[in-house]
Amino acid sequence: MTTLRIATRKSPLALWQSEHVAAALRTAHPGLQVELVPMSTRGDEVLDRSLAAIGGKGLFLKELELAMQRGDADCAVHSLKDVPMDLEPGFALAAILERGDAADAFVSNRFADIDALPQGARVGTSSLRRQAQLRARRPDLRLLDLRGNVNTRLAKLDADDYDAIVLACAGLQRLGFEARIRARLDPPRWLPAPAQGAIAIECRDGDAATLALCAALDHAATGTCARAERAMNRALHGSCHVPVAAHARLDGGQLLLDGLVGSADDGTLVRAHADGRSGAPEALGEQVAQSLLRAGAGALLPHDAA
Ligand SMILES: NCc1[nH]cc(CCC(=O)O)c1CC(=O)O
Numbered sequence: 025m026t027t028l029r030i031a032t033r034k035s036p037l038a039l040w041q042s043e044h045v046a047a048a049l050r051t052a053h054p055g056l057q058v059e060l061v062p063m064s065t066r067g068d069e070v071l072d073r074s075l076a077a078i079g080g081k082g083l084f085l086k087e088l089e090l091a092m093q094r095g096d097a098d099c100a101v102h103s104l105k106d107v108p109m110d111l112e113p114g115f116a117l118a119a120i121l122e123r124g125d126a127a128d129a130f131v132s133n134r135f136a137d138i139d140a141l142p143q144g145a146r147v148g149t150s151s152l153r154r155q156a157q158l159r160a161r162r163p164d165l166r167l168l169d170l171r172g173n174v175n176t177r178l179a180k181l182d183a184d185d186y187d188a189i190v191l192a193c194a195g196l197q198r199l200g201f202e203a204r205i206r207a208r209l210d211p212p213r214w215l216p217a218p219a220q221g222a223i224a225i226e227c228r229d230g231d232a233a234t235l236a237l238c239a240a241l242d243h244a245a246t247g248t249c250a251r252a253e254r255a256m257n258r259a260l261h262g263s264c265h266v267p268v269a270a271h272a273r274l275d276g277g278q279l280l281l282d283g284l285v286g287s288a289d290d291g292t293l294v295r296a297h298a299d300g301r302s303g304a305p306e307a308l309g310e311q312v313a314q315s316l317l318r319a320g321a322g323a324l325l326p327h328d329a330a
Pocket residue numbers: 103104105106174190191192193194195219220221222223
């Protein structure tokens with residue numbers, strides 16, 4: 025292969041992540057040409073409705089997968105947290121890169137932390153997972169929808185549409201907005217989306233040349249943590265319709281996983297934790313999912329799930 029073409033969304037964060045992957049591929053394989061193929065997806069274009077209403081996370085992947093199917097691109101770069109638990113048939117994850125910051129961030133121009141917000145303050149986030157954890161901590165807050173890419177969301181905060189917003193630390197850091205983080209929302213008290221902060225490369229299943237090139241970028245420890253978090257989410261039939269959060273970390277040969285299921289309506293949170301061997305991340309994810317269900321999480325999930 026002389027040129028590897030990476031399909032990417034056009035948002036500044038997607039372009040940053042795809043450039044990051046391109047640079048890592050060029051370093052790992054001197055002489056390899058790597059090009060970006062930027063494209064727009066329905067998830068980026070339809071901003072007036074919730075992701076859940078227009079079809080869920082897969083929307084961000086669809087156009088990129090079609091480009092790979094047509095042969096216009098060899099692989100696609102995604103935030104792993106936006107990748108559905110089950111890929112479309114014919115596609116595979118070629119690599120999961122070393123994770124950045126997994127935590128969420130509290131961002132505000134006036135207030136230092138969630139606890140410093142005045143009664144009834146307006147907080148922007150369309151994520152059910154963030155809404156549930158905000159409700160649990162501060163039932164008085166007014167939670168308002170906020171979609172669009174990271175730059176758009178910061179602009180809406182600056183236009184005073186909100187008193188505060190919650191975003192991923194990783195996205196802010198990658199785009200040079202680290203200074204806008206007023207407070208980190210660290211695990212285990214506040215849990216991020218499964219696989220938040222990790223970048224994944226998707227390619228056609230069986231594309232041996234692309235799989236081999238991308239394998240050089242795979243980070244085993246990140247893959248282990250992400251697999252545990254995603255297995256928990258899968259066992260709960262997690263999607264963007266359900267507030268599910270998870271965070272795993274490795275400590276020596278031990279894998280530690282915290283998970284929660286919540287209600288964005290009333291701020292109920294059901295939590296569970298388990299540790300296990302790092303060699304069996306999926307089993308640990310399923311174990312935490314079972315603990316969550318025993319603790320009553322089933323009542324928070326859609327009726328056909330779990
Ligand atoms: N929801 C969109 C999205 N997908 C990935 C990230 C951040 C980067 C990452 O998690 O790797 C973001 C922005 C955000 O949630 O603030």
